[in-house]
Amino acid sequence: MLPGEPEIHDIVGIGFGPSNLAVAIALEECDQPLDAVFLDRKPGFAWHPGLMFPGAEMQVSFTKDLITMRNPRSRYTFLNYLSEQGPGRLGKFINLRTFYPTRVEFNDYYAWAAAQFDKQVRWNTEVLDVTPVPAECGGTELLRLVSRDRSTGETSAILTRNLLIAPGGTPHVPDGAELGERVFHASETRERLARTFDDRSAPHHFNIVGSGQTSADVFMHVRRTYPNARITTNIRGFAMRPEDDTHFVNELFLPEFPDWFHRQDSEFRQKIIDDYGLAAHTGVSYDVIPQIYREYYEDQSAGIDSLALHRFTELVGARSDDGGAVATYFHLDSGETSQVESDAVVLATGYRYPMPIPALAAVDEHLRMETPQRYAIRRDYAIESAEDFMPRIYLQGYAEATHGFSEVLLSLMPLRAAEIVQSITENASVESR
């Protein structure tokens, strides 16, 4: 490499959340001479910091950590993390008799694992776009990533043979909602509350939109943090519904499931996604629902009436307004529209994985789409591409329609990571022949 020329790597990863962290572990454990660099726009490791509420529990067992499902003997297991946290921690955790650590503890586990790959990670580095680099004999040989250092504003370029895309979900903002000082997505809850609502005893009015786990977590956090607050929760349906993680349904997350699912035709796969969506995304942890119900019961029986649940309401507008927020709702049952004034609107409205991926716009013509909204994604998580397009682009989080529910969740991350590493390794050995 000449001075001033961009570095060339075997693998560059966009994002260093749990998905690419699992890949870093799989790469280290496969013992192949592949070099990898990960670029993440955050200043350091943090797993969904805006939603890291004290006491909130994981929705999967600790055995679904970064590696146990693939290699329980690895030094990156959650149990090994505990054993390295000083005398007594492992024993005390075992004595808790739970499979469900808090999210705060699991974030600390992830950060402990991430710290062991610090030399491979460039923090504060936001990838802006990806362009193809032509080969001398035609076709595309490499990918060029341009990124911006968020601390200095400088841009730089890096080249790669394989690109791993794992930027996580994009917060979904419903049509009509204008983000602002008092209207924000739930993913920013902690920093927004700390910034604007430092008086914990004040009678603030929070307006929460959504009926999933995030809405439930925000409700419980706000209720505990601001005991005198009014909380209005607005849901599109009749009630919050529980996540279905009963034993037979949970077999959706067995290691062999993606193989079977990928072989089915798209109509049948979609039927399974429609039938079992509650298992994966939209449901609230079974034991949190009674806790929320109790809060409503106690509030009403004490005659305080600070909690309201508005059913069949769809948010159609929201804006910050003179030190407060105004939300407009369409009532699906009556067909009427109403406005709710509050101190803040919290949009617990989920995440999306937009496809085509905006950062890949310059590469799109080389990639195959299965539908106008979805890349054709191979079993090994690579996007199908034109024959003369040599670099591989692997997606993590985008393949629910073809690989099943585990795609956006933690359950099978270690296996997906290993499959991607195996695919890169096999491809590298074919090319070097």
Ligand SMILES: Cc1cc2nc3c(=O)[nH]c(=O)nc-3n(C[C@H](O)[C@H](O)[C@H](O)COP(=O)(O)OP(=O)(O)OC[C@H]3O[C@@H](n4cnc5c(N)ncnc54)[C@H](O)[C@@H]3O)c2cc1C
């Ligand atoms: C609050 C919360 C709790 C969850 N709890 C569970 C659970 O208990 N069980 C479960 O199975 N699933 C859970 N999930 C779902 C899933 O586990 C997470 O979404 C998981 O974090 C996905 O990992 P990831 O690495 O793909 O994405 P993320 O964790 O979102 O990480 C993506 C990383 O990419 C970086 N990035 C994004 N864009 C760029 C860019 N352009 N350039 C550089 N870096 C970029 C981000 O800074 C981030 O660090 C939860 C999700 C949320 C939101």
